[in-house]
Amino acid sequence: MTSVSLTVNGKAVTADVEPRTLLVQFLREGQRLTGTHVGCDTSQCGACVVHLDGEAVKACTTLAVQCDGRTVTTIEGLAAPGGTLHPMQAAFREHHGLQCGYCTPGMIMTAVDLVRRKGHHLDEATIRHELEGNICRCTGYHNIVKAIAAGAEAMAAEPVREAAE
Amino acid sequence: MYAFDYHRPTSVKEAVGLLTDGAKIVAGGHTLLPTMKQRLAAPESLIDLGRIPDLVGIERTPRSLTIAAMTTHGAVAESAEVKEAIPALAELAALIGDPAVRHRGTIGGSVANNDPAADYPAACLALGATILTNKRKLSSEEFFLGLFETALEEGEIVTGVSFPIPHKAAYEKFRNPASRYALVGVFVAKRPSDIRVAVTGSGSNGVFRWTEAEDALAKRFSPKSLEGMSASPDGLNSDLHADAAYRAHLIGVMARRAVQKAADR
Numbered sequence: 001m002t003s004v005s006l007t008v009n010g011k012a013v014t015a016d017v018e019p020r021t022l023l024v025q026f027l028r029e030g031q032r033l034t035g036t037h038v039g040c041d042t043s044q045c046g047a048c049v050v051h052l053d054g055e056a057v058k059a060c061t062t063l064a065v066q067c068d069g070r071t072v073t074t075i076e077g078l079a080a081p082g083g084t085l086h087p088m089q090a091a092f093r094e095h096h097g098l099q100c101g102y103c104t105p106g107m108i109m110t111a112v113d114l115v116r117r118k119g120h121h122l123d124e125a126t127i128r129h130e131l132e133g134n135i136c137r138c139t140g141y142h143n144i145v146k147a148i149a150a151g152a153e154a155m156a157a158e159p160v161r162e163a164a165e
Numbered sequence: 166m167y168a169f170d171y172h173r174p175t176s177v178k179e180a181v182g183l184l185t186d187g188a189k190i191v192a193g194g195h196t197l198l199p200t201m202k203q204r205l206a207a208p209e210s211l212i213d214l215g216r217i218p219d220l221v222g223i224e225r226t227p228r229s230l231t232i233a234a235m236t237t238h239g240a241v242a243e244s245a246e247v248k249e250a251i252p253a254l255a256e257l258a259a260l261i262g263d264p265a266v267r268h269r270g271t272i273g274g275s276v277a278n279n280d281p282a283a284d285y286p287a288a289c290l291a292l293g294a295t296i297l298t299n300k301r302k303l304s305s306e307e308f309f310l311g312l313f314e315t316a317l318e319e320g321e322i323v324t325g326v327s328f329p330i331p332h333k334a335a336y337e338k339f340r341n342p343a344s345r346y347a348l349v350g351v352f353v354a355k356r357p358s359d360i361r362v363a364v365t366g367s368g369s370n371g372v373f374r375w376t377e378a379e380d381a382l383a384k385r386f387s388p389k390s391l392e393g394m395s396a397s398p399d400g401l402n403s404d405l406h407a408d409a410a411y412r413a414h415l416i417g418v419m420a421r422r423a424v425q426k427a428a429d430r
């Protein structure tokens with residue numbers, strides 16, 4: 001066992017883990033943060049995307065021990081403490097950017113990272129290109145793309161609480 | 166994934182000391198961890214290079230750009246220095262996988278792995294990069310030996326890659342739409358001394374130089390010089406994604422596009 005200490009959604013967490021524990025297992029099974037999903041477990045689908053020090057990463061392809069001393073934000077860490085949805089979450093609801101919802105946490109974490117890197121005014125081609133690592137099997141992506149464009153704009157309008165990052 | 170011991174050294178020297186039989190380096194883990202999940206690799210211990218400050222960063226001199234081994238694809242893609250010195254390299258990095266893969270995968274891991282469909286080996290070979298290790302400096306020709314095979318010896322760690330700055334360069338990649346790896350990728354570099362064309366994604370022995378195209382471009386650096394040319398299908402891969410004849414054709418198409426893009430710079 002190896003001891004890891006990291007910040008998860010603004011909270012300091014210390015735990016003993018087997019080195020082979022994936023970050024996604026650590027979050028779901030250890031921290032009961034089950035909003036981060038496992039779709040493929042082979043680094044392809046993006047259902048497991050979380051932020052590591054603010055950058056989108058696939059939690060199924062990162063070891064928990066590699067996150068020692070670092071900051072992780074999951075979908076549970078996006079909404080304000082009172083439960084007010086993050087503008088990107090609100091946009092997904094408003095634009096019906098989901099059907100079954102399985103890919104949604106990963107889509108939203110990827111979208112927030114995209115806004116961090118590319119700003120608030122995103123054209124459709126950019127959004128579609130940036131979603132290459134996130135697979136949705138029900139929507140055909142159309143409303144997801146719309147939701148992200150709207151969410152990005154909304155993030156500019158509202159001075160967002162810096163998620164738990 | 167089988168159990169393993171985990172070490173997190175803070176210097177290259179300490180990492181080398183830990184690299185005993187049965188130990189493996191983990192960089193971004195975006196090749197190694199999927200392989201370990203499939204139990205195709207089962208190292209007894211992992212040496213994580215993620216906490217060695219010397220292994221991260223990009224250094225520009227008047228004639229070269231040196232990228233430390235643990236620098237991520239995302240950092241290369243977004244680096245103002247890389248975009249200015251060798252824009253083709255930043256563009257290549259931006260085409261690797263997807264944003265989350267680029268936040269973890271590293272240049273050192275990519276060259277050490279020498280996947281026949283990986284992008285960086287083509288840039289290294291075309292630009293005439295030097296691979297830096299804790300022991301020596303190797304030319305790309307000396308370093309890349311074949312499928313997933315490099316000149317790295319036991320106890321040897323890639324510490325960085327040094328790219329001479331070309332006059333012009335461009336990379337064109339025909340991506341496998343599912344994996345986003347290169348089905349065919351062609352990197353063209355007009356260097357002070359010569360012109361080089363390197364091809365990835367195709368060779369059954371990994372990355373290679375297309376010398377016929379280099380000779381044709383030496384006369385005139387224009388896509389016209391490559392008109393009607395395609396590579397020889399001998400020694401190219403045939404798989405469910407593309408057969409050798411199709412790859413040979415695509416190499417010609419990608420090379421012409423890359424030359425056009427470089428010439429326009």
Ligand SMILES: Cc1cc2nc3c(=O)[nH]c(=O)nc-3n(C[C@H](O)[C@H](O)[C@H](O)COP(=O)(O)OP(=O)(O)OC[C@H]3O[C@@H](n4cnc5c(N)ncnc54)[C@H](O)[C@@H]3O)c2cc1C
Binds near residue numbers: 043190346
């Ligand atoms: C979904 C997906 C899509 C991808 N698409 C592409 C693509 O389009 N193009 C592309 O080129 N790649 C692609 N990759 C691969 C990605 O670029 C990897 O990050 C890269 O090949 C390996 O880098 P890494 O840092 O993750 O290395 P790791 O997985 O940590 O290591 C790979 C191997 O290299 C060894 N190693 C690592 N660093 C060093 C070092 N400094 N010295 C000596 N040995 C070392 C390790 O021991 C291991 O054997 C993709 C990966 C995924 C998961």
Ligand code: FES
Binds near residue numbers: 037040059061
């Ligand atoms: S579960 Fe991690 S990418 Fe699919």
